[in-house]
Structures are given as structure tokens and as C-alpha cells.
Amino acid sequence: MEQIIFYILALIMIVFAIASVTSKKMLRSVIYLLFTLCGIAGIYFLIDYNFLAAIQLTVYAGGIIVLIIFSVVLVHHIEMELTLAKRSKQILTGLACLIGLGIFLTTIYGHQFNVVENSVTTTTEDIGYGLLSYETGGFILPFEVISVLLLASMIGAIVIAKGKKLTDKNDTTL
Amino acid sequence: MIAGISIYEILTVTSILFFIGVYGFITRKNLISILMSVELILNASVINFVVINKYLYPDILQGVYFSIFIIAVAAAETALAVSIIINLYRQIASVEVKDTEIMKY
16 A cells, blocks of 8 residues: 555656656746655655654745745746757756666665664654754754754845845945 | 665655756756756755665664755755845846856846
């Protein structure tokens, strides 16, 4: 049963990812990306990381896709068609990607993984204790650093998106 | 771990996703499309972290922490990139790569 679900999810992810990078309509390609991200959340559910699946659904499907749709609607007409690369360039890039994929797959299948058979369910409690522990192997410092990074990038985004008016005002006062 | 699915199959799927992202990154001519391809690449790597943690080292949670950090950095990066794109559109009225020639305006 889980096997069938995994194969369906993998098929959905790959088909919609290809559709997302080859579609000519901008907004449609964003929606295809949304389906791919939902498929990835499904993989997390299958593998029993419910917390990460919830993060994936809220941050990616809820936040980033809406942000990208907003930017698309702000800078384009909805029906605007994209200019595609030249056919020769597409074929060349596809060939290079296939070669890279072949190298990846030969490396992966040539390596012997020491798979540990288990059915551990990770609870959100474990993740929370690990993120906030300050003992050896704890992640309190990166956690704080990432929160400062998020704050700084949000302020930076506001300043950049606000644009010219802010800088003009600053110039006159200086 | 997923019953009946080996680690090789999941790594195959993520490799395919990664290279679809690389293909889109190179062939697309639009800044927003390039941003979406970067999201695909990041997501493929996040799945790799989680799967290797779950299949090879089920007792520790390091892969989950790293995937959370990657998602946070990706969110910050997307917010900044979208604001830069919108600012760029105000100044040169285009988000095509070929029109974006100078860094200082």
C-alpha cells in the first residue's frame, strides 16, 4: 500500500516539476510548482515526519507560493507568455542534465548504504527539545542565529521593496 | 521508513528533481522562473537530508534540524529575492535576465 502511494507521489512530483520548468504560461508554472511541493510534503508524511510535513505545507505551499504569485501578478499580465530559450540550447542543457543525472545515479547505486531497519516515529517534542538544548549536540546557537537572520532579511526586504522614496529622504537629510 | 521502498528509489527521485531544477535554472529567461527552479533544487536537497537521517541514523535527529534550517534560509531568500525583483521592475520595467545588465542604478 505504502509502496503504491510512494510511486504515485513520485510520478506526480516529477511530472509537475517538468511541467513547471517547461510551461510557457507564468502563473500555470507556479501552480505546477505548488503540486510538486505538496507531493514532497506527502513524502514527509509517508516517512513519519509529521512536523516537517506541516512546515513544508505552511511555509512552502502557504507562504512562498503565495509570495511568488503576488510577485507574478505585480510584474506581469496573468496571460503573459514567457520567451523560451533556443531549441539548440534546450537540447544541450537537457543532455548535460541527463549526463549529470547518470553520474549521480551510478554513484548512488554503486554505494552500499548501511540501512537500519526501524519504525521510529519522530514526535514534535523530540525536535523541540533538540533545537533548544544547550548540551553537546544541541542546536540552540544555530536556532538563535537563524531567528536573527530571518529578522534581518525581513527588514532588508521591506527596505528594498520600499525603494526610492526612502533613499531620497535619506539623501536630503544627510 | 517507508515499507517496501529502499533508499535507492527515494534518492533516484530526488536526483531527478534536482536536475529538473538545474535544467529550469539554465533555460529560463525570467527572474521569477529562475527563483522557482532554485526552490526545486533546495527541496530536493532537503528530502535527501531527511531520508538519509531516517534510513541510516534513525536514533538521532540531525537531518531534521538541518532541513528546518534550510527551509528557514529558503524562506528568507525568497522574500529578499521577491523584493529585489519588484524594485527592479519599478526601475527598468522588466524582469527578464537580458535587461538586467547593471548592478548599480
